[in-house]
Amino acid sequence: MSSQTARSNLMALPAIAWLGLFMIVPCVIVFAYAFLTRGLYGGVEYTLTSDNFLRVIDPLYAKIFLTSVRIAGLATLFAILIAYPAAYAICLAPKRAQPMLLFFAVLPFWSNYLIRTYAWIVLLNREGLINNLLRWLGYDGEPLSLLYSEGAVIVGLVYNYLPFVILAIYSSLSRLNGELVEASRDLGAGRIRTFWRVTLPLTMPGVAAGGVFIFVLSIGNFVTPALLGGGRFQMIGNLVYDQFLTANDWPFGAALGMVLIAVMVTLLLLQARASARFSGETAEAKNG
Amino acid sequence: MADALRIKLTGRAILVLVFGFLYLPIAVLVLLSFNDSGLPTSWSGFSLRWYVSLAGNSDILHAAWNTLIVAVVATIIATILGTMLAIGMETRKRRSTPLEALAFAPMVIPDIVLAVALLTLFSRLNVAMGLHTIIVSHVIFDLAFVCSVVRARLKNFDFSIVEASRDLGASSFTTFWRVTFPVLLPAIVAGALLAFTLSVDEFIIAFFTAGAGRASITLPMQIYSMIRFGITPEINALATIVMGVSATVLLISQWLNKEQMTR
Amino acid sequence: MNDSVSNPVLSVDTVVKRFGKTVAVNGISLDIRENEFFALLGPSGCGKTTLLRMIAGFEVPDGGSIRLGDRDITHDAPEKRPLNLMFQSYALFPHMTVWQNLAYGLEMESLPRGEIATRVDDMLKTTDLSALASRKPTELSGGQKQRVALARALIKRPKVLLLDEPLGALDKKLREKMQLELKRLQHEVGITFIIVTHDQEEALVMADRVAVLKDGSILQCGTPQEVYERPANRFVAGFIGAMNFIDGEIGPDALFRAGGEALACDLDGLQRNARAVLAIRPENITLKPAGSGIAGTVVDVAYHGLDRQLYVKTALSPAPLQVRVAATGPGVAAAQTGATVSLAFDAAACRLFQE
Numbered sequence: 001m002s003s004q005t006a007r008s009n010l011m012a013l014p015a016i017a018w019l020g021l022f023m024i025v026p027c028v029i030v031f032a033y034a035f036l037t038r039g040l041y042g043g044v045e046y047t048l049t050s051d052n053f054l055r056v057i058d059p060l061y062a063k064i065f066l067t068s069v070r071i072a073g074l075a076t077l078f079a080i081l082i083a084y085p086a087a088y089a090i091c092l093a094p095k096r097a098q099p100m101l102l103f104f105a106v107l108p109f110w111s112n113y114l115i116r117t118y119a120w121i122v123l124l125n126r127e128g129l130i131n132n133l134l135r136w137l138g139y140d141g142e143p144l145s146l147l148y149s150e151g152a153v154i155v156g157l158v159y160n161y162l163p164f165v166i167l168a169i170y171s172s173l174s175r176l177n178g179e180l181v182e183a184s185r186d187l188g189a190g191r192i193r194t195f196w197r198v199t200l201p202l203t204m205p206g207v208a209a210g211g212v213f214i215f216v217l218s219i220g221n222f223v224t225p226a227l228l229g230g231g232r233f234q235m236i237g238n239l240v241y242d243q244f245l246t247a248n249d250w251p252f253g254a255a256l257g258m259v260l261i262a263v264m265v266t267l268l269l270l271q272a273r274a275s276a277r278f279s280g281e282t283a284e285a286k287n288g
Numbered sequence: 289m290a291d292a293l294r295i296k297l298t299g300r301a302i303l304v305l306v307f308g309f310l311y312l313p314i315a316v317l318v319l320l321s322f323n324d325s326g327l328p329t330s331w332s333g334f335s336l337r338w339y340v341s342l343a344g345n346s347d348i349l350h351a352a353w354n355t356l357i358v359a360v361v362a363t364i365i366a367t368i369l370g371t372m373l374a375i376g377m378e379t380r381k382r383r384s385t386p387l388e389a390l391a392f393a394p395m396v397i398p399d400i401v402l403a404v405a406l407l408t409l410f411s412r413l414n415v416a417m418g419l420h421t422i423i424v425s426h427v428i429f430d431l432a433f434v435c436s437v438v439r440a441r442l443k444n445f446d447f448s449i450v451e452a453s454r455d456l457g458a459s460s461f462t463t464f465w466r467v468t469f470p471v472l473l474p475a476i477v478a479g480a481l482l483a484f485t486l487s488v489d490e491f492i493i494a495f496f497t498a499g500a501g502r503a504s505i506t507l508p509m510q511i512y513s514m515i516r517f518g519i520t521p522e523i524n525a526l527a528t529i530v531m532g533v534s535a536t537v538l539l540i541s542q543w544l545n546k547e548q549m550t551r
Numbered sequence: 552m553n554d555s556v557s558n559p560v561l562s563v564d565t566v567v568k569r570f571g572k573t574v575a576v577n578g579i580s581l582d583i584r585e586n587e588f589f590a591l592l593g594p595s596g597c598g599k600t601t602l603l604r605m606i607a608g609f610e611v612p613d614g615g616s617i618r619l620g621d622r623d624i625t626h627d628a629p630e631k632r633p634l635n636l637m638f639q640s641y642a643l644f645p646h647m648t649v650w651q652n653l654a655y656g657l658e659m660e661s662l663p664r665g666e667i668a669t670r671v672d673d674m675l676k677t678t679d680l681s682a683l684a685s686r687k688p689t690e691l692s693g694g695q696k697q698r699v700a701l702a703r704a705l706i707k708r709p710k711v712l713l714l715d716e717p718l719g720a721l722d723k724k725l726r727e728k729m730q731l732e733l734k735r736l737q738h739e740v741g742i743t744f745i746i747v748t749h750d751q752e753e754a755l756v757m758a759d760r761v762a763v764l765k766d767g768s769i770l771q772c773g774t775p776q777e778v779y780e781r782p783a784n785r786f787v788a789g790f791i792g793a794m795n796f797i798d799g800e801i802g803p804d805a806l807f808r809a810g811g812e813a814l815a816c817d818l819d820g821l822q823r824n825a826r827a828v829l830a831i832r833p834e835n836i837t838l839k840p841a842g843s844g845i846a847g848t849v850v851d852v853a854y855h856g857l858d859r860q861l862y863v864k865t866a867l868s869p870a871p872l873q874v875r876v877a878a879t880g881p882g883v884a885a886a887q888t889g890a891t892v893s894l895a896f897d898a899a900a901c902r903l904f905q906e
Contacts, residue, residue, distance in 0.1 A: 005381060012376030012387065015369040015431055019390055023397070023428050026405035029412060086306040092299035101303070103542055108310050110482065111534040112489040114508055115527040118515050119313035122320065125519065127327075129316055162310065213396075220398030222492060227515060237400045244404045244496075254408070257401040264396065451609055452642035454629040456707065457659030466655075470646045 027261070033254035044251055052255035061239070065259075068235040071150060071225075072218035075157035079214050080207055082158065083165035087206075090166070091173045102170060109163035117227050120156050121147060124228075148230030156224040161217055165210035172206025173199075205275040212271045216264045236260055314531060321528040326521025338525035347502075348526065351510035358419055358494070358506060359487035362426035367480040369427065370434025371472070377435070378442040394432035402428070403496035410497060417499030422506065425497045426487045433486060434479035437545075441475035474544040481541035485534045560585045560743050561606070561634075561711050566615035568601050568767075575601040577767035578615065583711070588737050588744045590754035593764035594790070599747045602764075603713050606745070607636040619710060630659070635709040639716040641700035643688040649699050650675070650684040656707045670706060677739075678702040694725050701733075705740060714746040718753060730756050751791045755779060763787050785904045788830045793875075795836070797829040797868045807903060810866035812845055816901040828904045833860065833875035835900035838886065839893040847872070849890045861886055863894060 124146040222237030243253025324335035491508035559582035608629035771783035782788035799809025847865035
């Protein structure tokens with residue numbers, strides 16, 4: 001038995017080494033940088049400080065932080081509002097068609113992020129398709145400035161991450177025991193009450209998983225605000241980018257990166273705990 | 289009955305709307321790439337001229353070649369490491385939480401953070417950056433995705449066939465090559481194809497680890513700088529090709545996965 | 552429980568296997584005869600599968616030894632042992648056809664291609680699988696898979712064939728058919744079979760000898776008739792077949808007393824003036840004319856085709872006694888629910904146990 005474990009560990013070792021060397025070690029270095037001082041010419045000086053983290057709550061940066069949270073939060077909300085009915089509709093489709101529908105719902109997610117974002121520039125810009133469409137419909141005012149707005153950033157985020165949210169919600173909807181819904185109807189609850197009292201609570205883990213996913217990826221995003229926000233909407237991701245590539249303040253950039261990681265880890269842990277407790281409850285209900 | 293019909297129709301309508309939302313923007317790009325004028329304002333006839341002009345753009349060809357090198361090499365390394373990791377994780381007697389977290393982390397870590405961390409590491413070590421550093425970085429998330437695809441296959445893998453092979457007189461080495469590997473192969477290939485498309489499309493990490501200059505610019509980096517300059521019909525053509533390649537590779541990957549599930 | 556056999560083909564000597572703190576196999580010894588059909592019978596978790604896997608080489612014993620003929624195989628790798636295992640899940644290679652599955656084991660012996668082909672074709676014929684040679688395992692029914700798994704193990708001409716719950720995945724009808732089929736095949740090929748099962752009926756029907764296991768130890772080892780008719784203890788008595796248990800005590804006069812009745816049974820060296828349990832099978836209780844035996848009331852009747860199972864409440868025990876009567880036997884007509892009946896025990900078939 002111990003020789004089996006030794007063999008298993010040996011198989012995993014090269015990947016562990018790779019991830020350790022190129023993911024863990026760099027993250028630890030960045031973590032250490034976050035407590036160092038910016039050097040005179042862009043390097044770092046080995047003077048310990050907590051200033052970098054204090055700067056994060058400086059009103060200037062706190063505002064960016066709040067903007068990021070607001071944009072990511074709205075993107076999460078809209079994505080769930082679209083993804084839930086979509087996942088439900090896939091569940092209503094014939095069983096045989098479901099894997100294919102799901103595959104095509106997720107397919108865009110695996111293709112080029114930049115291009116999918118670019119597609120919205122084509123649609124939203126002043127000479128873009130939507131303005132053209134409006135003119136064709138008889139609108140003859142100034143072309144709408146749809147691009148380079150908070151709305152454009154949110155649309156871009158929702159569009160890019162929607163497939164995954166659909167996937168997460170679908171997987172918990174499809175695992176839902178159809179008999180529970182039927183039992184609720186049998187006990188006299190209507191379709192709508194059954195949805196609110198049975199279906200929705202039981203599929204919350206999927207909603208949470210999808211929600212955490214899109215929130216974490218949105219708040220650290222850098223491409224979408226840069227392209228669809230036109231640089232007018234700084235988010236944490238852009239701030240990190242700037243500190244490393246333009247402002248050359250690596251310690252501050254590192255501190256911002258650590259804040260992102262902290263947000264991610266916290267949300268993932270909360271979600272894991274919530275879904276563990278949730279599955280514990282359903283297991284109890286089954287036994288009781 | 290009328291109720292059931294109404295629900296069915298509502299479901300269909302939602303599907304049409306959502307798939308419209310997901311695919312219309314892409315469809316517009318594809319359509320525009322064949323528009324002779326290249327402008328969204330009017331359709332001036334079908335033309336391949338933007339594709340022809342792409343083929344003459346040496347910057348793009350150079351970037352495409354770099355991307356291919358990065359994606360192929362990173363995929364090969366990641367497929368070997370990811371498959372081994374998957375087998376290692378699934379043959380353990382007990383789940384190891386740190387190992388699970390380690391294998392999961394590359395899929396959820398914000399790419400901007402991983403990108404600056406790698407930049408820090410490479411500059412700390414005074415490594416000259418180029419295609420090789422992009423490859424090293426891409427292997428990180430590529431191997432995590434290969435691992436998760438192969439593990440999904442291993443979850444319903446009947447390990448007694450490995451014992452059966454030993455029982456019938458095969459050594460553990462022969463057993464791996466004649467039983468375990470062939471049974472896992474479709475999943476390994478599916479994972480490799482997924483890793484390949486991820487690597488082809490990855491922008492931020494490549495951007496940070498490519499080093500200065502244009503020598504090791506990749507296709508997504510090229511596309512990014514083109515987009516920043518504005519909309520050009522060439523981007524539409526390039527986008528269409530890139531999306532077409534991704535979709536084809538992913539369709540093959542999905543088909544392989546389905547094949548093995550029915551086996 | 553170590554009954555010696557001269558020239559055993561396989562002998563297991565005080566084998567111990569622990570998993571962490573639990574002792575899965577607790578010093579088991581066994582001798583298996585040439586050409587024997589041997590069954591390891593027990594509830595799940597009794598250690599029977601662990602014992603089988605140690606014989607096959609997939610687990611290494613923590614103590615004791617396993618010998619095949621005069622060769623110690625305790626620490627040999629599975630591929631080095633001239634015995635084969637038929638897996639509970641069948642473990643057919645999903646990427647190979649039936650033919651390739653059968654050929655695999657022979658290829659490992661590096662036999663010439665021609666010989667492999669002949670032996671595979673012969674085995675396919677023997678097991679009536681020729682028509683399925685080019686099918687993949689997913690295209691087979693449960694019964695067909697079972698036959699392929701058996702053929703794949705037998706084609707290696709092992710000294711001993713180990714079968715792990717070979718019929719567990721089949722439905723009842725097919726299982727009964729395959730029980731006889733396996734027995735016939737074993738006679739035909741003349742190979743020692745060791746089968747693991749939790750199904751006592753299966754063990755009784757097929758095996759020449761049965762070992763009943765519980766908690767890692769053998770409770771009794773003998774022919775099906777021996778373990779059925781003369782169970783060694785209360786557990787074996789209850790595990791195999793239907794059994795009535797009556798708590799009581801043995802008096803100074805050597806009679807077993809319970810519920811005001813006194814019964815004369817074979818004491819078999821048990822202590823007098825002590826508590827004891829009497830075990831009697833439903834078919835060893837007969838209906839008597841009222842007033843001549845143990846009085847009771849029929850509380851339920853279960854129909855079983857040729858016979859009826861009566862549940863008779865008596866003063867002997869809190870639970871009603873099960874009584875098996877032929878559908879045409881005496882007194883059946885009267886044996887309706889609520890009827891008063893009289894029972895007689897076959898004294899020779901009664902067994903007494905003391906804890």
